Amino acid sequence: MTAIPTPSYVTVDPAPRLVFGPGAVAEVGPIVRDLGVRRALLVTDPGVAAAGVAARVEAACAAAGVAVTVFDRVAPSPTLADVEAGVAAARRALDGGELAVVAVGGGSPMDAAKAIALGAVNPVPVRRLDDPAAVERPGLPIVAVPTTAGTGAETNGFGVVTDTEAVRKVYLGDESTVPVAAVLDPELTLGVPPPVTAATGMDALTHALESLASRRANDVAAGDALRAVELVSAHLATAVADGRDLAARSQLLLAAHLAGRAMRSTGLGLAHAIGHALTNRAGIPHGAALAMVLPAVLRFNLPVRAEAFGAAAGAFRFRSAGPTAPGDRTGGPASAEAAAHRLVDEVAALSAAVGTDRPLRAAGVGPGLVPVLAADAVADVVIANNPRPATEDEVAAVVTAAL
Template identity: 45%
Template sequence: MSAVEPRPVAAAPCACPAAVPFLHEPGPAVDSGAGALARLGDHVLDVHSSARSGGAVVVTDPGLRATGIVDEALTVLAAAGCPTVVVDEIPGNPTVPSVEAGAGLVAGAFPGSRPVVVALGGGSALDAAKGIARLAADPTGPGLPLIAVPTTAGTGAETNGFGVLEDPVRRCKVYCGDSSTTPRVALLDPLLTHGLPPGATAATGVDALVHALESLVSRGRSAVSEAFAAEALRRVWHRLPDAYADGADADARAEMLIGAHLAGQALTRSGLGLVHGLGHALTAHHGVVHGRALAMVLPEVVAWSLDDTADAPADGGAWARVTEILGLRHPGELPGALARWTDAVGVPPGIDRAGLGLGSDEVAALATTAAADPVGRNAPRTADRTALVGLLTRSLH
């Protein structure tokens, strides 16, 4: 059951008219279902055949390796006769140095060859794998072929070829990858998410919700991205509380994995917005877990975007669609409903509740970083540095 009970409302108008031009390109092939991991070897062999590659590189993190999931994947690959190396030193927020180190290991293990990169884990492993696939390949040619196996229902990183890395020197997020590092296959096995603790389930699920919401109101949306985003928003809003309350709820886990994937398909086509811009800054400057950083600023950003007194009026059609999907009566209810929903799954809104103790200098630095993040360009109401300082300041109280 969702944190906010649905109420009947009049159907909202389509937010994106069919006359708006767009280009829809296919993403990865999707293999979805309980037990899909058993087919990983077949997919690697298929990619070998089409890409003249050899061997496999499993990119993951130490925490996941300790669960036994990595060993299960290695057993499947061994049965397929595929020589494999593992890159498992990926931090929770993947960094440029960790990706460079991983790419060096791959180049040393497979000199003159093009192994398949198997990205196994949450968004961090998937993003790092894209950077490794790009850097370990000949810079004049395409990146190494990639298969993505998400073990969290959040980032939707299996849908596109771009990863987000942390640059510890400049203290900001940078983007890596290109169309050639879009996964050939997205293998969605909900059984791999059953062991995810409640806190991680909630934080990654909040990320999926924000992906869907920001995509649905994005300036860059199309009829296709809107369809993906609307269905993703509906699934995540209703099923994350269930998955959070009972991690063994097989139906909720499966719904969440599909919802996160659909949200990834949406954001790949539409772009995101200011919630992610501010969230990236909080992660880069203060190490806040991504989903928690998004929840900290989500209600305030939505309230600011809906401000009817602003010089640029709110996009009424898009926000009406969000309101309808969440079962609310009026867009003005959204900030409060979102705050209650994230709070109910243990990811509270408001920067003050994180105990960061930010002063004016820290707020100014966060605003500068967020203003430079290109992710904010598709926000329904764009913000300069001054506006971002105001948003952050209000989120502190």
């Protein structure tokens, strides 16, 4: 396969250490203790706390002799104010000693935790934590415990935080805030409701596909990304239909992690640029926003990434539920372009099977908002990785196609 353009130089960091499997949450305490730290700030959100999931992590820490302070005031799409409150909590817990940060939740608590870990030891306004010149000390060590299978936030050091004044996302963190360990326990995801399971699964799929298509695509990342596509396409509809299916939950949690590893060396692209704008301007949850625009973005990028998309279409061969996609999924060789079109059909069929195939109008987005979304998307740094350069007018056309 020569589908994936390979740059002349790629660096792949093996962090975080991965601990994966049912019951893995018990390892959180020993991992923190092995860092030489006896106190932890557990960063989570009210929903995860109310579901009792944070309490399981707290118990695992206590069993290993690690004292826990809980900070559970992270909002969905965390803001700079959330981070400031977390930094204050971390500094109180730190009190001149050692402290680890244990991030428990979906993308929001993990993103906030990175900024909190860095802000706790760097006396600058949290807004400046994206500036290497302002950051003098490495962040507190982070152990990440994802409770949804989607963001892959446990694989990288950058937290996406909303600057509510500027109405845009900022990326806070650095290499020191890559979690030292990612503890993937699928039992923690059994209670995730079907719509969230569907949306987060589509987020993971989007990470894998944008990684494969990125200007910085490479074959190391492609290995992880293609496996992630296989796992999401094979198991997402099952997990949406039966949230207690531990095998499906396990495979999705691993898929999200692999897609996260893939995007770490490639970046993302246009779907995320538009998706961030949709969350900021229309309040649409991240994964749901991505699912609504992904087919249109794939069609836009298809002319310059036909071979990579064809490879991704092949990774859908294990799809086991939902309507059969149009086209020949098992036959002989077809043109690269035909295979790439099949990817768009497969993605649309999977999205329909899990109920995320809504038009933007259904979420309250009308034509009047399109120019604002397009302007936001071209200003988002993530668009730099998109394989096909996109003008503001072209982005507006992609969004309009998803209306």
